[in-house]
Amino acid sequence: MNHAARPLRVVDEPAVPDDASPDEAEAIAEVARARAALPTVDPAVFDCYLGTLVEAVEPHTEADPLAILASLLCAAGVRLGQDPHVRAGDDPHPLLVWPLIVGRTSAGRKGTSWSSARRLLRAADPDFVSRNVRSGLTSGEGLAAMFVDDDSDTTPGRLPAGDRRLLMLEPEWAAVMNRMRREGNSLSATLRAAWEGGDLSTLSVNARIAPSSHVGLLAHISPREFRDKVSASDMAGGTYNRFLPLAVARSKFLPEGGAVDADTMTELGTSLADRLIAGASLDTIGFTTAASQLWRRLYVEFGRDHGDDGPVEQFIARAAPNCLRIAAIHAALDFSDAIKPNHLTAAAALVRYSIATARAVFTDTQTPARLLAWIAEAGEQGRTRKDITTGFFAGKKKAADINALLEQLIDTGRITRSSRPRVDGRGGRPTEVYTAQTPRT
Template sequence: MHADALLRWSEEGLSQKQRPAPIPDPACLYGLVGEVAMEGSDGAETNPIAIAGNFIAYLSCAIGRTPYLAVGNTSHHPRLFFLHVGRSGRGRKGDAVSLITRIDEAVRAQEDGFAPQIHRGGLSSREGLAALIHDGYQIGQSEVPAVDDKRLWVVESEFANVLQQSRRGGNTLSAALRDCWDGVDLKPATKTNRVHASAPHVCLSGAISPVELLTLVQRRDLLNGFVNRFLIIWGERTRIEAFPRRAPQARVDALAAEVINVLRFANQRTIDGRDAILMTLDDGACKRYAQLYEAELNQDFGNVLVDSLLERRAPMLLRLAMIFALTDRRWKIDERHVEAAMAWIRYAADSVGFVFAGNAGAPSRPQVVWAAGRISEFLAARGSASRRDLVVDCFGRHQPASVVDAAIAHLIDEAPDRFCVEVRPRLRGGPGRPATIYRLVKSCSG
């Protein structure tokens, strides 16, 4: 499958002609994230989903470690790695970060202390990463003071560099980034290295072409949990604009002010002076997350590579939901935030399937499995539906008919005892083909 996918992407333009790219659910563009995405894409070539993903990574970094969510004995902070995949010259990867850079500059001008440290590429080792947020060290008789602010947003416009470094024998950069995603202290890799960093809050925005990703990603990198810590999103230009619109500075300043309000809320101290605040899910969010966790979030896609890349869907959903709740200035996550986060998880699954699928003529398995789940939920709520109802009402015409048909076939194969197909004659014996109706039942006849 990996070799087939590489061959497909190596043939310029073939994938787009034979197979449509995934389409994100509008629910991805929730609240402030949507405002930034639409402002950056208005009158420009940049895909709003790419802008939104990079903004989420920036905002998750700026928020820091004050909010956390307890899942068992693990504490999750709103910390995300984002990987934007698109073909060279069409992904508009640099443009997807440019508005966020302007917003960051405006944040610094208004309230400098709220902006995180930014490192623009060039990561090569664990030691180099730790040196950016170190706890202090000694050189001879001189003491190098510690970096107190551990927030670091890394922008890797050439993410292939990170993957190249991870392939070098003895290189520990990928292990260090795994520790950063987990929030684990960066300890020296050798006894002679005295540079370390405690409580890191590192977030990363990367960009790569599908050919580079398929060429450089090794099975070891997939299975050791490095690449699957990234929210992998497909995004290419949405139009051709010779003179793309520039967002007015007044609008950039207004968005920066909104960001500051979110950061001021997220970094308030508790009554007892502690700098850590526990976030929780309300009853509706708990129920919805449990439903998703028991089904869609833990579904296998039948392929080791794809399953490995999507292994961390559940914690990613929770971290995204935390960010959406904080943009609403709420410590309690509600169902809206879970649904918006799940829209991102579904689009990430579609993107991974699209990039890594070897068969260019058929929908990806992640697309089919997700669509089948969506149809099941729709039929459970509605009772029955025709194919047109599924295309129009269930998916809002955002999914091609090939995906809908493949999902129906998947349901028939996987759950024949629950998925029923009925053929009903036209009312009053009218002309035309009989109507085909789909419904979920324990048994059916007719």
């Protein structure tokens, strides 16, 4: 069954109603500009059971549907528990996916995406949401303490004895990055072990015995925060190649808000609960014959050296296992102990978008996509040539290279060039202004 029909609508740029006020029209145009700067989404991303949940809630929220989907993926993998897993060679992989939701502070609607996912999860398993979702990563010892079964341990918020499932929601990942960089903080190393579903025991002064874990991590950050705070040593450490970066933006303008009605939410929650319970009873998730053949091709695609370096190289280093984990979650939620081609197709589409995100957001700012987004942020006022030369490129880009980038964006219809008189009232050459074009709806 093809589930992609409705979500396709929300990745298109929103239309301006005929009765919209000038302010509303500008707000809608701003949404369109932000969405135009995102990488292209393959609608196959939504061709899965979780895509049908997104389809049901997306008309009622301004959140990016991709962010809702990723939040549900992360939470479902944690809720399914430690028994279902998929193997890559000799390595068992828990069904853990760590989305890094990347969007501008106000326009990304990152928190709104979690609100939509959380309401679905509460309808399916309210106890899981209240007991197994936490925020506030501070140190490796603090994370390990969540899994200690010692009754004498009084760590606040500790998981129920024997329960290894923990979903860490970090809406301010920039603050966590600051903590990880403090001397002596073991959080980075502990997170790397957690992605493997590993032993988080510590041998520090405050030793913790935590022999197994099942940690999902859902983090939110703005592009600028990440670029400002990440260092070469952070990337080289290997923590970030566990993450799945996903660029998002507000999907629509809903001045009167919106919410899924209670009856529909109950129905969706019951359906999700049934699939989570059935999926949790699985053990090793294998492949159908057709899926095995497709996986071989995807393994080659995601395992090749594509010549990327810096942050991109780190983020795509585990593209293949991330694809495998996502596909296995899709299979488990379809009552299947074998990954099928449609599960891999949806997973691969999400991983490709993640790779595109890394290339568009985390490379240096000297790219057409980043320049377009920066120009779009200025709205109708646009950016002057001086703004671009000194503000965006900090005077470090040759004029000929800037010309080439601007001409590329003009030729593809993404920006327009105009001129206006100098604001200082002096004569001379008019000021060049570059303005992002609102995409056609």
